[in-house]
Amino acid sequence: MAVLSAVPYVVAADRGSLEPALVGVRNGSSSYAAQIIAHSDSGAESPADLADLRFARPDAQSDSGWIVPSLMMRAAGLDPAELGATTDRGTHAAVIEAIYDQEADAGAVHLGGLEPLAAELEDLEERIVVLAESPAIPNEGVHFAPQVSEEHRDQIVNALLQLIETPEGNELIRRLYSWDALEQNTDSAYDTLRALINDAEIPINEIME
Numbered sequence: 001m002a003v004l005s006a007v008p009y010v011v012a013a014d015r016g017s018l019e020p021a022l023v024g025v026r027n028g029s030s031s032y033a034a035q036i037i038a039h040s041d042s043g044a045e046s047p048a049d050l051a052d053l054r055f056a057r058p059d060a061q062s063d064s065g066w067i068v069p070s071l072m073m074r075a076a077g078l079d080p081a082e083l084g085a086t087t088d089r090g091t092h093a094a095v096i097e098a099i100y101d102q103e104a105d106a107g108a109v110h111l112g113g114l115e116p117l118a119a120e121l122e123d124l125e126e127r128i129v130v131l132a133e134s135p136a137i138p139n140e141g142v143h144f145a146p147q148v149s150e151e152h153r154d155q156i157v158n159a160l161l162q163l164i165e166t167p168e169g170n171e172l173i174r175r176l177y178s179w180d181a182l183e184q185n186t187d188s189a190y191d192t193l194r195a196l197i198n199d200a201e202i203p204i205n206e207i208m209e
Contacts (some may be wrong), residue, residue, distance in 0.1 A: 001142065001143070001144050001145075001148070001156065002018065002142075002143050002144075003140055003141070003142055003143075003177070004018070004140060004141065004143055005063050005139070005140045006063065006137045006138050006139075006140075006141075006190060006193050007063050007067050007068070007193070007207060009141065009143055009190065010190050010193055010194060010197070010204060010207075011204055011205065011207055012143070013187065013190070014204045014205070015205075016146065017145065017146075018143040018144065018145060018146075019143060019144055019145075019146055019187065020141055020142075020143050020185040020186060020187055020189070020190075021141070021142050021143060021144055021153060021156075021157050021184070021185060022141055022142040022157060022160060022161075022182045022183065022184060022185055023138050023139055023140075023141040023142075023182070023183050023184075023185040023189065024139045024140050024141060024177055024178075024179035024181075024182060025139070025179060025180050025181040025182065025183055026139055026178055026179055026180060027180065028180065029139075030138060030139055030183050030185075031136040031137055031138050031139060031189075032063075032064055032110055032111060032136070032137055032139060033064070033110070033111035033133055033134045033135065033136055033137065034063070034064040034065070034068040034069050034072065034108055034109070034110060034111065034133070034134040034137075035108065035109055035110070035111055035113070035114075035130050035131075035132070035133050035134075036050075036069050036072060036073070036106065036107075036108050036130070036131045036132045036133075037096070037099060037106065037107055037108070037109060037114070037128050037129065037130050037131060038050070038053070038099065038105060038106035038107075038128070038129055038131050039099050039100070039102055039104075039105055039106070039127060039128060039129075040126060040127055040128065040129050041102070042105040042106055044105070044106055044131060045131065046076060046131055046132065047069075047072055047073045047075075047076040047078055047131055047132050048073075048076040048077050048078050049131075050073065050078055050082075050083055050105075050106050050131075051078060051082040051083065051084075052082070052083070052084045053083065053084050053105035053106050054083075054084045054085050054086075054087070054103075054104045054105045054106070055083045055084065055085070055086045055087070055104060055105070055106050055107055055108075056086075056087055056089050056094075056095040056098045056099060056103075056104035056106070056107035057069075057086065057087070057088060057089065057095060057107060057108055058088065058089060058090060058091055058092055058094070058095060058109075059088045059090065060088065062108075063137070064092075064108070064109065064110035064111075064134075065092060065095065065107075065108050065109060065110065066108060067207065068108075068134050068137065068193075068196070069108035069134075070200075071134075071196050071197060071199075071200040071202070071207070072132050072134055072196070072200075074199075074200035074201065074202055075196060075199035075200045075201075076132070084105070087104065089107075092109040092110055092113040093113070093116070093117060095107040095108070095109050095113075096109060096113060096114060096117055096121075096124075096128065097117070097121070099127075099128055100117075100121055100124060100127050100128060106131070111133060111134075114128065114130075134196065135192035135193075135195070135196065136192060137190075137192060137193050138185065138189045138190060138193075139179075140177060140179075141185050142156075142157070142160065142182070142185075144156075157184075160182060161182055164179070164181060164182050
């Protein structure tokens with residue numbers, strides 16, 4: 001059993017190593033999306049225009065802040081290697097602030113990342129524009145190796161579903177994964193991500209390299 005986000009799950013599933021069981025629900029949603037954003041003075045109108053521009057990301061392991069946006073760039077015809085200086089800012093909010101202050105020309109954050117800062121950063125909507133948004137992609141989930149029997153899977157899944165319904169279990173799972181709830185999941189939920197990978201024209205086994 002493993003708890004993985006969507007991108008490493010798809011890589012493992014392509015190798016026949018994992019099958020999905022549950023997906024985490026965060027803030028009422030079992031999925032997320034990534035946005036590529038830029039300063040309005042950057043001259044960029046799409047991800048294809050980001051060559052040689054300074055790019056900010058939370059970190060290199062962030063699905064919504066780097067891995068999925070990298071696929072979006074490739075799908076638009078831009079190799080991420082063509083970006084200018086790429087810097088790790090640590091958080092999505094810090095990425096937005098860097099672009100707002102023109103310490104970076106563009107960057108990537110999760111959908112909804114701009115809203116919390118709109119009240120404190122004057123003219124945010126004028127300074128920052130959204131260049132592209134990814135399709136909905138499942139949150140992190142609970143996955144099993146194919147050799148785990150259906151009986152054992154059902155026992156674990158039912159135990160987790162019951163646990164998260166208790167006050168103590170819900171608090172524990174929120175602390176570990178920031179999940180509000182768990183839902184049943186199927187492999188077809190990852191088809192939007194697979195379509196993006198296909199558009200990016202990159203072999204699945206090379207995504208995490």
